[in-house]
Amino acid sequence: MWWRRGQQSIRRSFLLVGGVLSAIGLVLALTTSVTAYWLYSLSQRSADAITSLKAVEEVEINLLRSTRAHQLYGETGEERWRAEWQRDEARLVEDLRTIQRSATGAHEREMVAALTEQVEMIREHVLHAPPGERAVRLSDLDAAAALSGEMAEQYERRAQEAAARTTAWSRIVLLITIGSILAMAASLGLAFRYTSRAIYEPVQRLRRSLEEHPLDSPARIPVEAPLEVREIAMGINELIDRIAAQREQQLTFLAAVAHDLKNPLASLRTAVQLAARQAQDEKQKARAEVILRQVDRMNRQVEDLLDVSRIEAGRFELALQLADLREVIGDTVAMFRDASERHEIRLELPDVPVLVEHDPTRIAQVLTNLVSNAIKYSPEGGPIDVRLRQESGAAVFEVEDRGLGIPREEWRSIFEPFRRSGGGRGSIPGVGLGLSVARRLVRAHGGEIEVESEPGQGSTFRVVLPLARRRDTRDEAPAEASAGA
DSSP: OOGSSOOHHHHHHHHHHHHHHHHHHHHHHEEEEHHHHHHHHHHHHHHHHHHHHHHHHHHHHHHHHHHHHHHHHHHHHOHHHHHHHHHHHHHHHHHHHHHOOOOOOOHHHOOOOOHHHHHHHIIIIISSEEEEEEEEOOHHHHHHHEEEEHHHHHHHHHHHHHHHHHHHHHHHHHHHHHHHHHHHHHHHHHHHHHHIIIIIHHHHHHHHHHHSOOOTTOOOOOOOSSSHHHHHHHHHHHHHHHHEEEEEEEHHHHHHHHHHHHHHHHHHHHHHHHHHHOOSHHHHHHHHHHHHHHHHHHHHHHHHHHHHHHHHTTTOOOEEEEHHHHHHHHHHHHHTTTTTTTEEEEEEOOOOOEEEEEOOHHHHHHHHHHHHHHHHOOOOEEEEEEEEETTTTTEEEEEEESSOOOGGGTTTTTGGTTTGGGGTTTTTTOOSHHHHHHHHHHHHHTOOEEEEEEETTTTEEEEEOHHHHHHHHHHHHHHHHHHHH
């Protein structure tokens, strides 16, 4: 992966993406500036050519008008013709200057010089000659008209060339603009994809790893990510290691305490049983039975502590046997028939055997834990349903109560050691090990345990175990293949 080849970080990724986008933007800006300058230059040349063409046409017109007005003034002496002659002559001079300024190239300058010379000659012979010597020569006017016509054609060609170039450059600018938009869109797409792979996806992987990470597992979080995310993952792994070490110390301590309590509790139970047999009346016998139930509850808690410590230490073994799951469930539920006067234990079993390879003692322990929890967390009483069925190649048994319920945010945490639902934490006895042990036992059988609950409505704990038929089929397939071979 790219982050293995170097110390890639989110900051470097942002700098890289920002640098690439800035470079692309700079290139696009320069390209746009150059094309805009060329369009402006071509537009200016086209405007100059049109202005020059108009000036050439005006030269010819003003030359004829000034000559005519000059002649009329000489013949009539009227001031209006004098004013018109002077006005037209001024316009003629201004048009010549315009043509001179816009001339480009040696050929155009030569043509402008010839036209200027011809016009000056006409002005000298007609407009500025003494009264008796004023004469208009048609050859001069024809020559001036010919030069102006040639220049008009020249400027018209130049205007057409400028217009054609402007059109061509406009198309180029349009293509460049479209290409720039596509390039920017592609760059943004690539930048989004890069940042997604470099930043978003590693963060999402870390989030999914945290969501899928078992709360009581010492497994570490993968750290393949950019530098910043990797540092977060390493910090989380350090926290997981510390929690695992603390939990191991806690379980070791509690296992030692549980082991030390086992013998005194056994002696206490024997003594209470003896006291119950020797009771003088029913009141003493009832008190002894209450004490005996409490001793049995403490024994179960001690056994849970020992089971957790054995599982954590890897010294836990199952005595698996292929048997009908209905038997262990029926026997276990039968023990709870008279456990509570306020609860009705209802059992629902299928008519056909449910063959599962399991340890009956441990499955009975799981079911005992679930039913006893259902009783404890239904303080107002009510029915408790225990159901067994086959579903999609698996055996499923459920324990449903109508008790306090569990908030959704606690559905995962209640399976951690020493974690209990907040609804009954203060009023219901327990240390929070039963469900943790139950899940470990179920997973040791290749199954899974899950819960569905709603506060105030009750809870349903569901245990899914693989059926023996599926497992036998898989085991027999290689043997059949070998025999065929």
